[in-house]
Each structure stands twice: as structure tokens, then as C-alpha cells.
Amino acid sequence: MRKPPSIGLPLAAIVLGLLIAWIDSSPRWDDTGITTGVLFLTTAFFGALRPSRAPLWALALGAWIPFFGIVLHRNFGSLLALAVAFFGAYIGALARRAVAPPGAR
Numbered sequence: 789m790r791k792p793p794s795i796g797l798p799l800a801a802i803v804l805g806l807l808i809a810w811i812d813s814s815p816r817w818d819d820t821g822i823t824t825g826v827l828f829l830t831t832a833f834f835g836a837l838r839p840s841r842a843p844l845w846a847l848a849l850g851a852w853i854p855f856f857g858i859v860l861h862r863n864f865g866s867l868l869a870l871a872v873a874f875f876g877a878y879i880g881a882l883a884r885r886a887v888a889p890p891g892a893r
Contacts, residue, residue, distance in 0.1 A: 801834055801848035809852030813860060827853070827869060828876040835880025842877040849873055 808830070812823045827850060834845035850873025857866025 797834070797838065798844065798848055801845055804830055805849035805852045808849070809856045812853055813856040823853070824869070824872050827872050828879075831873045831876030832880035832883070835877035836884040837880075839881035839884045842881040843874070845880075846870070846873040846877040849877075 808823065808827055811817055817823075831845050831849050834849065835842045838845070847870075850870050853869035854864075854866040857863040857869075
């Protein structure tokens with residue numbers, strides 16, 4: 789019997805993504821490098837936790853920055869955050885698969 793999918797990790801990813809986007813969209817925050825690094829490391833961490841869900845982690849964590857950027861500031865350049873999120877999630881997934889024992893993949 790299959791157990792139902794857990795909602796805990798996706799919910800945590802959404803909350804962290806919203807937090808990152810909220811900090812990034814605040815008027816006094818002007819450090820794209822730190823935001824990009826935090827987004828990359830967070831998506832890589834979630835990608836390493838569950839490699840098969842890398843696209844989910846990239847969207848759950850990275851979609852909020854372009855959402856707020858486009859809606860609040862008409863900043864379509866913020867779509868680059870999705871590229872960083874996908875890159876991080878897949879790097880984490882690849883790292884997990886590289887270090888996992890052959891039977892655990």
C-alpha cells in the first residue's frame with residue numbers, strides 16, 4: 789500500500805520562497821547577489837532532499853520573485869530567478885545522485 793504524498797516539504801518550500809521574495813521586494817533591500825545565492829542554496833538543498841521533485845522545488849521556491857517583481861514593479865528581468873531556481877534544484881538533485889549508494893537511487 790502506497791502512503792499518501794507528504795505536504796510538509798512542499799509547504800515549507802512555498803513558505804521559504806515567499807519569505808525570500810518578500811525580503812527581495814522590500815524597498816530597502818538592494819542586494820541581488822545575496823538573494824540569488826540564498827535562492828540557489830535553498831533550491832539545491834530541496835533538490836538534494838528529493839531529487840525526483842526538482843521542478844517542484846524550483847517553482848515552489850523561485851516563482852515568487854518574478855511574481856512580485858512583475859506585479860509590483862513590472863520588472864520582467866526578475867524571471868531570471870526561475871533560471872537560478874531550476875539550476876539550483878537540478879544541481880542538488882545531481883549531487884544527491886552522485887553521492888548516494890547505487891541501491892538508494
